[in-house]
Amino acid sequence: MTPSPESVTTMLYQHDDNGALLRTDLPFPRRSGKVRDVYDLGDNLLIVSTDRISAFDFILPSGIPDKGRILTQTSAFWFDHLDVRHHLLSTEVPEALSAQFDTEPLVGRVMVTEKASVIPxxxxxxxxxxxxxxxxxxxxxEICGNRLPPGLKQCDRLPEAIFTPATKAEEGDHDENVSIGRMIADLGSDLALGLRKRSLDIYRKACQYAESRGILIADTKFEFGKVGDEVVLIDEVLTPDSSRFWAADDYQPGQAQPSFDKQFVREWLSTCGWDKKSDPPALPPEIIQRTKAKYEEAKKRLTQSEPTL
Structure with a gap:
C-alpha cells in the first residue's frame, strides 16, 4: 500500500501539541544538535532550525513555535549585514527537495550552506x-586570562570587549572556558589570533548597530570553519540562542537584566520542582508564549521586520 501524503509528512516531521517542530527526518544523511538538524546534500549542507529548546543541558519536551524560523531569519539578516566571509548560500528550500516531498514545514527555517571544516x-x-x-x-x-579592574558589579560594562574562547563540548557536556594560550597551542598563533581579531571586530560592529535598535549585546559566541584554506563564519550568528541581548532602555548594572531569550524557561524550570537530573517537564502554555514573544521582539528590533507568520 502506498502511504498517503499526510502519513509521509508525519514521518518526515514531528510536531508537539502546540505546533512546534521538534524533529525532522529527511531522506539524507543527518546529524542533530540541540536545535538544528544538519543534512548532507552532497555539495552543500541543509541546516534546519527546529523549534526545540534546551535548558540546563536538557532538550525539553515542549518546543517554542516558530523559534527556528526566528533564529534562521535573524542569522540571515546578520550574515547579510556583516561584511565578513560566511557559509550561507540561500535560505530557500531547494527545488529538488520540493519536487520529492512536502517541504512546507521547512519554509523560513532552512539555510543552504557551504561545507566547512569546523574549527573546534x-x-x-x-x-x-x-x-x-x-x-x-x-x-x-579575571576571565579566561583577561585581567579585569577590581570592584566590577554584575552586568557592568567592561572597559573593552574581551575574547574568552571555549572548547566545543561533546554532546551532553559543558563547554570549557579556556585561555587564548590554549587556543594558540591547539591551532597555532596565526589562526588563533586571527580568530580573536575577527570575533572582536564582528562583535564591535554588531554592538554599534544593535544599540541603535535599542539592544545591548552583552556577550555572544561565533563559530568558524574552513572552506579550503579560507576561514569562514558558520553556524548561527547573533541570535537570542547564541547571544545575551538586553533592552538598552532597561539597563541597570548591579543586578540581572531582563533578556530576549529563554529566561522565562529557565526561571520556570528552577521553581517548578524539577530536580534538573530526570527528564524535564512540559512547559506551560504561558511560558511558551512569553518566550516566543521575547524571541520575536529581538528579531523585530534588530531586523525592523514584522513578526514571523
Whole structure:
C-alpha cells in the first residue's frame, strides 16, 4: 500500500501539541544538535532550525513555535549585514527537495550552506560582566586570562570587549572556558589570533548597530570553519540562542537584566520542582508564549521586520 501524503509528512516531521517542530527526518544523511538538524546534500549542507529548546543541558519536551524560523531569519539578516566571509548560500528550500516531498514545514527555517571544516573552539566575546564570566571574575579577578579592574558589579560594562574562547563540548557536556594560550597551542598563533581579531571586530560592529535598535549585546559566541584554506563564519550568528541581548532602555548594572531569550524557561524550570537530573517537564502554555514573544521582539528590533507568520 502506498502511504498517503499526510502519513509521509508525519514521518518526515514531528510536531508537539502546540505546533512546534521538534524533529525532522529527511531522506539524507543527518546529524542533530540541540536545535538544528544538519543534512548532507552532497555539495552543500541543509541546516534546519527546529523549534526545540534546551535548558540546563536538557532538550525539553515542549518546543517554542516558530523559534527556528526566528533564529534562521535573524542569522540571515546578520550574515547579510556583516561584511565578513560566511557559509550561507540561500535560505530557500531547494527545488529538488520540493519536487520529492512536502517541504512546507521547512519554509523560513532552512539555510543552504557551504561545507566547512569546523574549527573546534567557540569564539566567545564579552562586553558586559554576566554568566560564567561573572562567576570566574568573582573568584579570580579575571576571565579566561583577561585581567579585569577590581570592584566590577554584575552586568557592568567592561572597559573593552574581551575574547574568552571555549572548547566545543561533546554532546551532553559543558563547554570549557579556556585561555587564548590554549587556543594558540591547539591551532597555532596565526589562526588563533586571527580568530580573536575577527570575533572582536564582528562583535564591535554588531554592538554599534544593535544599540541603535535599542539592544545591548552583552556577550555572544561565533563559530568558524574552513572552506579550503579560507576561514569562514558558520553556524548561527547573533541570535537570542547564541547571544545575551538586553533592552538598552532597561539597563541597570548591579543586578540581572531582563533578556530576549529563554529566561522565562529557565526561571520556570528552577521553581517548578524539577530536580534538573530526570527528564524535564512540559512547559506551560504561558511560558511558551512569553518566550516566543521575547524571541520575536529581538528579531523585530534588530531586523525592523514584522513578526514571523
Amino acid at each position: 573552539f567557540e569564539c566567545v566575546v564579552r562586553g558586559y560582566l554576566e554568566g560564567s564570566g561573572l562567576i570566574e571574575y568573582q573568584q579570580t579577578g
